[in-house]
Amino acid sequence: MAGEELFGTLPSGWKYKTLGEACSEGGGDIQTGPFGSQLHAADYVPVGIPSIMPQNIGDNRLIEDGIARITPEDAQRLSRYLVRAGDIVYSRRGDVERRALVRAHEDGWLCGTGCLRVRLGEKGADPRYTSYYLGHPSVREWIVRHAHGATMPNLNTSILGACPFVEPPIEEQRAIAHILGTLDDKIELNRKQNETLEAMARALFKAWFVDFEPVRAKMEGRWQRGQSLPGLPAHLYDLFPDRLVESELGEIPEGWRVGRFSDVVDIIGGGTPRTSVAEYWGGEIPWFSVVDTPTGSDVFVVQTEKTITQAGLSESSARLIPKGTTIISARGTVGNLAIAGCDMTFNQSCYALKGKDGYGNYFVFLAAQHMVQQLKAMAHGSVFSTITRQTFEAVYTVLPPEAVLDQFEKSAASLLDPILGHVNESRMLAQLRDTLLPKLISGDMRLKDLEKLEKEAMAWA
Numbered sequence: 001m002a003g004e005e006l007f008g009t010l011p012s013g014w015k016y017k018t019l020g021e022a023c024s025e026g027g028g029d030i031q032t033g034p035f036g037s038q039l040h041a042a043d044y045v046p047v048g049i050p051s052i053m054p055q056n057i058g059d060n061r062l063i064e065d066g067i068a069r070i071t072p073e074d075a076q077r078l079s080r081y082l083v084r085a086g087d088i089v090y091s092r093r094g095d096v097e098r099r100a101l102v103r104a105h106e107d108g109w110l111c112g113t114g115c116l117r118v119r120l121g122e123k124g125a126d127p128r129y130t131s132y133y134l135g136h137p138s139v140r141e142w143i144v145r146h147a148h149g150a151t152m153p154n155l156n157t158s159i160l161g162a163c164p165f166v167e168p169p170i171e172e173q174r175a176i177a178h179i180l181g182t183l184d185d186k187i188e189l190n191r192k193q194n195e196t197l198e199a200m201a202r203a204l205f206k207a208w209f210v211d212f213e214p215v216r217a218k219m220e221g222r223w224q225r226g227q228s229l230p231g232l233p234a235h236l237y238d239l240f241p242d243r244l245v246e247s248e249l250g251e252i253p254e255g256w257r258v259g260r261f262s263d264v265v266d267i268i269g270g271g272t273p274r275t276s277v278a279e280y281w282g283g284e285i286p287w288f289s290v291v292d293t294p295t296g297s298d299v300f301v302v303q304t305e306k307t308i309t310q311a312g313l314s315e316s317s318a319r320l321i322p323k324g325t326t327i328i329s330a331r332g333t334v335g336n337l338a339i340a341g342c343d344m345t346f347n348q349s350c351y352a353l354k355g356k357d358g359y360g361n362y363f364v365f366l367a368a369q370h371m372v373q374q375l376k377a378m379a380h381g382s383v384f385s386t387i388t389r390q391t392f393e394a395v396y397t398v399l400p401p402e403a404v405l406d407q408f409e410k411s412a413a414s415l416l417d418p419i420l421g422h423v424n425e426s427r428m429l430a431q432l433r434d435t436l437l438p439k440l441i442s443g444d445m446r447l448k449d450l451e452k453l454e455k456e457a458m459a460w461a
Contacts, residue, residue: 006138006139006142006164006166007138007166007441007442007443010166010442010443011168011443011446013168013169014166014167014168014169014172014443015166015167016164016165016166016167017165017167018161018162018163018164018165019118019130019134019160019161019162019163019164019165020157020160020161020162020163021165022120022124022125022130022165022167023118023119023120023121023124023161025121025123025124026120026121026122026123026124026125027121027122027123027124028118028119028120028121028124029119029121030116030117030118030119030157030160030161031080031081031111031116031117031119031157032092032115032116032117032156032157033052033081033092033110033111033112033113033114033115033116033117034078034081034110034112034113035113036113038078038113039051039070039074039078039112039113043070043071043074044068044069044070045069045070045071046069047069048069048070048071048072048074048075049069049070049071049072049074049075049108049109049110050064050067050068050069050106050109050110051067051068051069051070051109051110051112052067052083052089052100052109052110052111052112052115053067053068053112053113053114053115054091054092054093054094054095054114054115056100056112057089057090057091057095057098057099057100057115058098058100058295059098059100059135060099060100060101060131060132060135060184061100061101061103061188062089062100062102062103062106062109063295065296068112070110075108075110078110081110081111081112081117082108082109082110082111083102083106083107083108083109083110083111083117084102084107084108084119085102085103085104085106085107086101086102086119086120086127087101087102087111087117087118087119087127088100088101088102088117088118088127088130088131088134089102089111089115089116089117089118090115090116090117090118090155090160091114091115091116091155092114092115092116092154092155092156093114093149093152093153093154093155094152094153096143096144096147096153096154096155097140097141097143097144099118099131099134099135100131101127101128101131116155116156116157116160118130118160125165125167125170125173126170126173126174126177128177128180128181129168129173129174129176129177130165132176132177132180132437132440132441133165133166133441134163135437136437136438136441137438138438139163139164142163142164143155143159143160143163146159146162146163147159166441166442168443172446176440176441179436179440180433180436180437180440183429183430183432183433184433186425186426186429187426187429187430190422190423190425190426191296191297191298191422191426193418193422194296194297194298194299194419194422194423195296195297197297197415197416197418197419198297198299198415198416198419199297200415201362201366201412201415201416202366202369202370204231204408204411204412204415205363205366205367205369205370205408205412206370207231208400208404208408209367209370209398209400209408210370212244212251212252212253213231213232214232214236214239214240215240215241215242215243215244215253216244217229217232218237218240218241218242219242219243219244223237225237225238236407239403239404239407240253240404241253241254241255241256247398248396249396249397249398252398253398253400255401256398256399256400256401257398257399258396258397258398258399259396259397259399260392260393260394260395260396260397261367261371261392261395261396261397262389262392262393262395263399264355264356264357264359264364264399265353265354265355265356265359265364265392266352266353266354266355266356267351267352267353267389267392268319268321268325268351268352268353268354269317269319269348269351270288270317270318270319270345270346270347270348270349270350270351270352271316271317271318271319271345271347271348272287272316272318272347272348273308273312273313273315273316273318274315274316277312277315279309279311279312280308280309280311280312280315280316281306281307281308281309281312282307282308282309283307283308283309283310283311283312284307284309285307285308285309285310285312285313285320285343285344285345286301286303286304286307286342286344286345287304287306287307287308287318287344287345287346287347288301288304288327288338288340288344288345288346288347288350289304289305289306289346289347289349289350290329290332290333290336290349290350291305292304292305292338293329293336293337293338294338294423297419298419298422298423299337299338299339299365299416299419300338300339300340300341300419300420300423301327301338301339301340301341301344302341302342302420302423302424302427303427304344308345313345317348318345318346318347319345319346319352320343320344320345321340321343321344321345321346321352321354322340322343322354323340323341323342323343324339324340324361325339325340325352325353325354325361326338326339326340326352326353326354326361326364326365326368327339327340327346327350327351327352327353328350328351328353328368328372328375328387329349329350330349330350330351330386330387330388331348331349331381331384331385331386331387332349332384332385334375334376334379334385334386334387335372335373335375335376335379335387337365337368337369337372339361339365339416339420340352341420341423341424351387351389351392353365353368357402358402358405358406359405360405360406360408360409360412361409362408362409362412362413362416363405363408363409363412365416366412367397371395371397374395375387375391375392375395378391378394378395379391
C-alpha cells in the first residue's frame with residue numbers, strides 16, 4: 001500500500017493502489033510516445049495533426065501555440081500513439097511533474113516523442129479526478145523524487161505506473177472533479193476572453209497607427225462626418241486628417257511626425273539585490289524576471305516568482321515602476337513583453353518602458369509589441385542576444401498628436417483593463433482550487449461538504 005506513505009488512513013470505501021493498477025483494472029495502460037526513429041524533424045508540416053511535445057504540456061492543459069504537426073498519413077501510421085479525450089500526458093524528461101488532461105477537442109492528436117500517455121480505460125477511474133489527483137503537491141513531489149537522472153529527471157512507464165493512487169468511490173471522484181473543474185473552467189473562460197480582447201487591442205493599434213485606416217476611410221469617402229464605421233464612432237471623425245503625406249517611413253497622416261521610439265518613452269534599467277543578503281529577499285515587492293512573463297494573451301503580470309524587501313530595493317539598482325508600465329526582456333530571451341499589473345521592480349535583464357509627453361501605457365505596450373520582431377532582429381551579442389538603449393534609439397516610428405493618443409488610450413483601456421480583472425480573478429480561483437485540492441484528495445472534505453462548495457464555485461462561473 002504505497003499510497004499510505006502519502007496520505008495515511010483513508011475514509012471508508014476509499015482504496016489505495018498504484019496508478020498502473022488503476023489503469024489496468026479500467027482497461028487502459030501507460031505508454032510512451034513514438035521513438036525518434038519513428039518520427040523525424042523532417043516529417044513535421046505547417047498544417048496537420050498536432051503532435052504533443054513536452055513544451056506543449058502546461059499545468060493540466062495542453063498549449064497549442066507553436067505546436068508541431070504531422071500529416072494525416074503519419075497519424076495513421078502512428079495511430080497507436082494518438083491520444084483520446086480523458087488521457088493524461090506527461091513529459092518524459094525535464095519538468096516531469098507537469099501533466100495535461102486531454103480535452104474533447106484534442107482527441108486524435110499525437111502523443112509525440114518525449115511524452116508519456118496515461119489512459120484510465122472506460123471502466124476505470126474518472127480522468128478529470130485523476131488529473132487533479134496527479135496535481136496534488138505530495139504526488140508531484142513523489143514523481144520528481146523517483147524520476148531517474150543525474151542531470152535531468154527522466155520518467156518512464158514503470159515509475160509512473162508505481163505512483164501511489166487514491167481511488168475514492170466513483171461518485172466522489174466525479175464530485176471532486178466537478179468542483180475543481182468548475183473553477184478551472186472559469187479560469188479557461190477568462191483566458192479565452194483575454195485572447196479575444198488582446199487581439200482586438202492589437203487590431204485597433206494596427207488600424208490606427210500602421211494601416212492608417214481612419215485616414216484612408218476619409219480619403220476614399222467611406223467615412224463621412226456624422227457617420228460611424230466599425231471601430232470608428234462618428235465623434236472621432238475630426239481627430240484624423242483626410243490626407244497622407246510622404247515621410248522617411250513612407251506615407252503617414254498629415255500633421256503626424258516620425259521620430260525615435262526612445263523620444264517618447266523613458267527607458268528604465270533594472271537591477272538585482274545581492275543574493276547573499278537574506279534580508280533583501282522575500283519581502284512584499286514583486287521582482288520581475290523573464291520567468292514571470294505571462295502566458296498567452298494575459299499580458300499583465302500580477303505575481304512574480306521572487307519578491308524583495310524595501311531594503312533590497314534601496315540597496316540595489318532595482319527601480320520601482322508603477323502599475324501599467326511595460327516590461328521587455330532584453331538579454332538572453334529577448335522581446336518577452338508584459339504589463340505590470342501592480343507596482344513592482346525587475347531585474348537587470350529587462351527594461352521598463354514608460355510613456356512620456358502624452359504617450360500612455362497601452363500605446364507604449366502595443367507599439368512595443370508591434371516592433372518586437374524588429375527589436376529582436378537588431379539584437380546583438382557574442383554570448384547572449386541583447387538589446388540596449390541604443391537599440392531603441394535606432395528604431396523610428398510614426399508619432400501621432402496628443403488628441404489621437406488620448407482617444408486611443410481610452411479605447412485601448414476598454415479592451416485591456418478587463419484583461420487585468422480576469423487575470424486577478426483567475427489567480428484567486430487558482431488559489432482556491434489549490435487550497436481545496438489537498439483536502440478533497442485526502443478525504444478531509446467529503447460529499448456533504450461538496451454540495452456547499454459547488455454552490456460557491458458556481459457563483460464564480
